[in-house]
Amino acid sequence: MRIKILFICLAVILIAFNYGIYQNEQIKKEGEIVFFQLAPVDPRSLIQGDYMRLAYAVAEESLEHERPKGSQSIVINTDKGSVAHFVRYHDGEALLAGERLLPFYGRSPIVIRPDSFLFQEGHAKHYELEAKYGVFRFDASGKYLLTGLADENRELIRISK
Amino acid sequence: MEIEQNISNTPNTPNVSNTSSLPRLEDIPVSRKVIESLYAHGKLSLEDKNSILNILSTEPIERAWGLWVSWLLLFLGITLILSGITFFFAYNWASMSPIIKLSIIQVGLVTCLFGAFFYSLDNLPGQLLLLCASIFVGVFMAVFGQIYQTGADSYQLFMMWAVLILGWTLISKFSSQWALFLIISNVFLMLWHDQDIQRSNEALNLQAFIYTYLLILNTIALLLREFFVIKKNCLWLQARWTRNLIVLILVVTMFNSVCIWIFEETSLIIFLNGALGILGHGIIFLFYRYKQVDIWPLTIVLFSSCLLVLIVFFNIFLVDAKSSGVFFVLACIALAVFSVAAMYLRMIMKEFEVSYD
Known part of the structure; x- marks a missing residue:
């Protein structure tokens, strides 16, 4: 009995892990690219340890709008260069074509997660100066991943050894 | 002096006087303490004492330190292997593709689990391997979160970790495994609460x-x-x-x-x-x-x-x-x-x- 449980648990864990990998790889491959302009969190300490704190321009744009009570997401759309812009706070209404939902945390200013980008120790110098955009990928159901950072020409920053 | 007091105070030690209130010799359980006090009183020679103690303990006394060293090495070895794996990942972070990173951890996890199976869950090596496998579950999720930058709800990592190792914990009969589970659950509660408050x-x-x-x-x-x-x-x-x-x-x-x-x-x-x-x-x-x-x-x-x-x-x-x-x-x-x-x-x-x- 114990052995059965031991291996059933192993199977469950492996299935869960690999399904998670598959799902995220799918978004990474197929998802539609949206660039989120970065707003410096604090110019003097953008880099902390081996990750970079991120704040997005859409969160700053949201400050000019009033937040309806109970709203937990914002609506964004993209311009021609696939850069995201704040449209309004979501209040349960249906979305127009090209609009996407983005959950937020905290209040005034709102926080969009992930609000950090992790990289290998010592690679900070590549990101520190060049990073201007967060590269997100959205799948059809609205799930999204932060897949990397891009420079001002919206080119993904790659680290070559 | 202390031993002498013990001898006269405790009814469990054999005494020369055969009063009826004292237990009979056959009823007295042999223990290390009894042997030591008999030796201290000169009723036993050193060789007798040692040979009795050898019979008493499952492992001969001379090899006890060897056992202790092997346990120490077992713990040290496991700690070193785990930190080796951690540093290997930390150093080669950018040069491995995500799939390779995650596969290595899964291989480690499966290896530990089969090790636990072959050693049997009833002894220490098997239980330690199960504990390692449980830690690998957490390592996997941490690396997974880093690769896909899913730092949104950090409580989810600990929640999933606790849920996924619950089955192993229930069958483990191993206190360290339960301690790990309890600590993970506590961390989950704190992070979850923090998140909940924010919203x-x-x-x-x-x-x-x-x-x-x-x-x-x-x-x-x-x-x-x-x-x-x-x-x-x-x-x-x-x-x-x-x-x-x-x-x-x-x-x-x-x-x-x-x-x-x-x-x-x-x-x-x-x-x-x-x-x-x-x-x-x-x-x-x-x-x-x-x-x-x-x-x-x-x-x-x-x-x-x-x-x-x-x-x-x-x-x-x-x-x-x-x-x-x-x-x-x-x-x-x-x-x-x-x-x-x-x-x-x-x-x-x-x-x-x-x-x-």
Whole structure:
């Protein structure tokens, strides 16, 4: 009995892990690219340890709008260069074509997660100066991943050894 | 001198006089202590003593240190292998593709689990391998979160971790595995609560609820631990540290909730937490003083109580104090409170030693 449980648990864990990998790889491959302009969190300490704190321009744009009570997401759309812009706070209404939902945390200013980008120790110098955009990928159901950072020409920053 | 007293005090030791009130020689269980006192009284020669002790212990005495060294090496080896894996990943982070990173961890996990299976879950190597496999589950999720930058709800990592290793924990019969599970659950509760607060509108009123949650979780853990050890005679859970660990977490939680009650503006939940905290201190004290005498939990709970007494004095006298003389008074109170506690513990210790002998 114990052995059965031991291996059933192993199977469950492996299935869960690999399904998670598959799902995220799918978004990474197929998802539609949206660039989120970065707003410096604090110019003097953008880099902390081996990750970079991120704040997005859409969160700053949201400050000019009033937040309806109970709203937990914002609506964004993209311009021609696939850069995201704040449209309004979501209040349960249906979305127009090209609009996407983005959950937020905290209040005034709102926080969009992930609000950090992790990289290998010592690679900070590549990101520190060049990073201007967060590269997100959205799948059809609205799930999204932060897949990397891009420079001002919206080119993904790659680290070559 | 001490041994002599023992000999004459305890009825369990063989005595020359054959009075009928003493047990017969056949009824006396042989123990290391009996042998040692016989030897101390010159009833046994050194060779006799050693040969009897050799028969008594499953492992010969001369090899005991070898056993100890091999256990030490086992623990050291496992620690080194795990930190080796960690540093390997840290150093080669960018040069491995995500799939490779995650596959290596999964291979490690499966290897540990099969190791646990072949060693059997009934002995230490097997149990340690199961513990390693459980830690690999957490490592996998941490790496997974880093690769896909899914840092959004960090409580999810600990929640999934706890859920995924629950099955293994239930069958493990291994106290370290349960300790890992308990710690993960505590961390999950704290992170989840933090997240929950951020999203709600009455942040301040709800903050104190975390202490209620932690109190409930760890009280259940402690009750289960004591029930299975005292009532069910559960051998694998008997190690003292399991009790001390849970008592420590509980007392820290209750200490915090009482402190908040003393210092912060009172709402119903803060008051309830504080009252429960004080009650909890009392219950833990009474239980380990009179029901199950144990000096460690008593020390923890008394230390926390002393600090609380000081904090109350601080709050009464010092918060609006004008003169520095108050610091002197506080120092005197600290000295008095801690000395009384230490003397009291020493007294219980003595009582304990006597009853143990």
